[in-house]
Amino acid sequence: MESIAINQSGYQIKRGRIEEITELTELEKLFRIVLPDDEALDHDPGQFVQVSLFGVGEAPISICSSPTRRDSFELCVRNAGRFTAALHQLKVGDEVGIRGPFGVGFPVVPLEGNDVLLIAGGLGIAPLRSLINFIIDNRRDFGKVDILLGSRDPESMLFCDELAYWRKRIDINFCCSVDRAAPEWEGNVGLITALIPGASLDPLKTIAVACGPPIMYRFVVDELLKKGIPESHIYLSLERHMKCGLGKCGHCQIHDVYCCQDGPVFNYSWVKKIKGAI
Amino acid sequence: MTQALIAKTKLADLVSFLALCGKVVGPVPLGHGQFKFAEVRSLAEMALDYIPTILPPKKYFMPQYETLLRYDGADGQQMQAVVEVEELVLFGVHTCDLAGIQCLNVVFSDRPRDLHYMIRKNHITLIGLECSDYCDSYASCAMLRNHLPKGGYDLFFSELSDGYFVDIKTQKGEQLVEESGLFEPVSDAAREQLQELRRAKKQIFRSEVPIRYQDIPRLFDETFDSDVWTRIGEKCLSCGNCTNVCPTCYCFDVMDEPDLDLTRGRRIRVWDSCQHETFAKVAGDESFREQRSDRKRHRFNRKFRYPMKRYKRMFCTGCGRCSRSCMAKIDLKETLGALMEERG
Numbered sequence: 001m002e003s004i005a006i007n008q009s010g011y012q013i014k015r016g017r018i019e020e021i022t023e024l025t026e027l028e029k030l031f032r033i034v035l036p037d038d039e040a041l042d043h044d045p046g047q048f049v050q051v052s053l054f055g056v057g058e059a060p061i062s063i064c065s066s067p068t069r070r071d072s073f074e075l076c077v078r079n080a081g082r083f084t085a086a087l088h089q090l091k092v093g094d095e096v097g098i099r100g101p102f103g104v105g106f107p108v109v110p111l112e113g114n115d116v117l118l119i120a121g122g123l124g125i126a127p128l129r130s131l132i133n134f135i136i137d138n139r140r141d142f143g144k145v146d147i148l149l150g151s152r153d154p155e156s157m158l159f160c161d162e163l164a165y166w167r168k169r170i171d172i173n174f175c176c177s178v179d180r181a182a183p184e185w186e187g188n189v190g191l192i193t194a195l196i197p198g199a200s201l202d203p204l205k206t207i208a209v210a211c212g213p214p215i216m217y218r219f220v221v222d223e224l225l226k227k228g229i230p231e232s233h234i235y236l237s238l239e240r241h242m243k244c245g246l247g248k249c250g251h252c253q254i255h256d257v258y259c260c261q262d263g264p265v266f267n268y269s270w271v272k273k274i275k276g277a278i
Numbered sequence: 279m280t281q282a283l284i285a286k287t288k289l290a291d292l293v294s295f296l297a298l299c300g301k302v303v304g305p306v307p308l309g310h311g312q313f314k315f316a317e318v319r320s321l322a323e324m325a326l327d328y329i330p331t332i333l334p335p336k337k338y339f340m341p342q343y344e345t346l347l348r349y350d351g352a353d354g355q356q357m358q359a360v361v362e363v364e365e366l367v368l369f370g371v372h373t374c375d376l377a378g379i380q381c382l383n384v385v386f387s388d389r390p391r392d393l394h395y396m397i398r399k400n401h402i403t404l405i406g407l408e409c410s411d412y413c414d415s416y417a418s419c420a421m422l423r424n425h426l427p428k429g430g431y432d433l434f435f436s437e438l439s440d441g442y443f444v445d446i447k448t449q450k451g452e453q454l455v456e457e458s459g460l461f462e463p464v465s466d467a468a469r470e471q472l473q474e475l476r477r478a479k480k481q482i483f484r485s486e487v488p489i490r491y492q493d494i495p496r497l498f499d500e501t502f503d504s505d506v507w508t509r510i511g512e513k514c515l516s517c518g519n520c521t522n523v524c525p526t527c528y529c530f531d532v533m534d535e536p537d538l539d540l541t542r543g544r545r546i547r548v549w550d551s552c553q554h555e556t557f558a559k560v561a562g563d564e565s566f567r568e569q570r571s572d573r574k575r576h577r578f579n580r581k582f583r584y585p586m587k588r589y590k591r592m593f594c595t596g597c598g599r600c601s602r603s604c605m606a607k608i609d610l611k612e613t614l615g616a617l618m619e620e621r622g
Contacts, residue, residue, distance in 0.1 A: 001362050001363070001364050002362070002363050002364065003345070003348075003360045003361070003362050003363075004360060004361050004362075004363060004397065005358050005359070005360055006359050006360065006361055006393055006394075006397065007359070008393055009346065009347075009359030009361075009393050009394065010390050010391075010392065010393070011346040011347055011359055011394075011532070011545065012347070012357070012359045013347075013355060013357060015354055015355050015356075016355075017354075052355070052545075053355075054349040054350075054351040054355055054357070054534060054536075054543065054545070055349075055351060055534050055536040055540055055541075055543055056534060057532070057533055057534050058532055058545075078561075080561055081561075095354035095355045096355065097355040097357070213562060213564075214560070214564055214566075215564075239560045239561070239564075240558070240560060240566070241558070241559065241560050241561075243530070243531055243532050243550075244530070244532060244547075246390050246392065247388070247390070248385060248386065248392060248528065248530070249529055249530050249531070249532065249547075249550070250528070250529030250530075250550070250552060250557075250580075251529070251531075251550075251557060251558065253552075253580075253584075254566075255579070255584055256583075256584035256585070256587040256588045257588075275502060275503075276566055276567070276572070
């Protein structure tokens, strides 16, 4: 058996150096990563990369920074398994392998000129943050912006400094809710779906984008439809386990599409026709 | 020359010639009516009258364990992507298995192209062999129109009374014919014999399930919520046999295999199965195909319906391996029959 070296393999990685690590919560860390020669990752909001640590493996992680901030990119990682635990052990200056970016992200072009309703549940704020900061950096291209955020409890809320900044901006309506909280919590308590009826929006001018745990979508979509938002104005980022990112390995397949190449963001008018998609 | 003849008496010389040039792989008997593709040095080692081998020739195109990268983590994340290749001739591949290889070709040449597969494929010479008769009751090649050659080979042999009619499809095939010096031009009598063989096949090979090829995807679309899937799910053992033996199943996992020093190692891809419980599991332990019935339905749809939309072809070759190897005796033709009955 002869072993031939190849340079154009889809499995080839780039060496990414960790420039900064921020502890967001007990479980989540934010990694700022720089590619060699300060090469831009050149991603769209909502895309993901395959992060690898040799000897441990690879995992798909969504990019949580906006492509408008080109000198580095950020990944928000929850310590939830063997790979992410190893990632959490890393220090500034350490390297990770990067493949990608992969997939079809959030619908930036259809969003332009329209009002935008962004709905994030739990860790769903991480990929959605790439879009939120993209919108902030191109604020004039978008109409009214509403951000609804749901979290398990106040302690698990991510990007707290940024949330405070979004809340302060007069050109963004930010609203959050927690599933449960101690009595001193002054904000909303309840599921994220409870925030939708109160949002003041023009349904035909609004494009809604949701990102969160799979269980959230059915309920969120029901509320959005009740508000009169057309099905074709709703986008969902679907959670699947992408092993290769190249549309081959089959793990992320939903009927005839590969989530890693054709998604993870899909229009609801497609999703609703596909049994088992949400 | 696009066609040639080889006398039966010269077939052994051809295999010896091929074996002198490199590795030759052909169907080898294993006893108990079973066969496998394995390296041979002579015609005598092979059984050309064979039913589908336990594993399809997929194993040479997409090995069960395949190195994608060699890495060295001593100084950051350093690696080199590699493809492991071996020059080989696959001899005596039936039309169902040629169809299976064509399916893999379509998947791995679809963008983004998989260079590991594409490079390895270029090192393999394919010599097909026509089936004159049915393998056994599990076969459904006629329903899927795979009982006749449809390309995907370098050379294709059809058995005549005292020789083989050889269709030459590629330059590689033509070179082999010329260099061996064992072939002769086609005669009118041979052409007539080939036509007779194909006429006879029309009588022997009939669609094994009373459904037209073009109607199969719709059958699966319309029976997505059928009780048949529940019943099959109750039988299925989730063992993954059906996917391992399938000539077109290509799902895989990617993992690292560290050396003993834990610094160096290789990243490999390994066959995986959509029939396993963990296959579609995501963070938070949610699975989108939690039930065996969901997974079984997914696999059948991946053979007969989804790829029609994506690749314009079915990914069942009709080889019958899944039914033959199923420990729970889930039979493809019976499943199709049950779905048709349920739909009415």
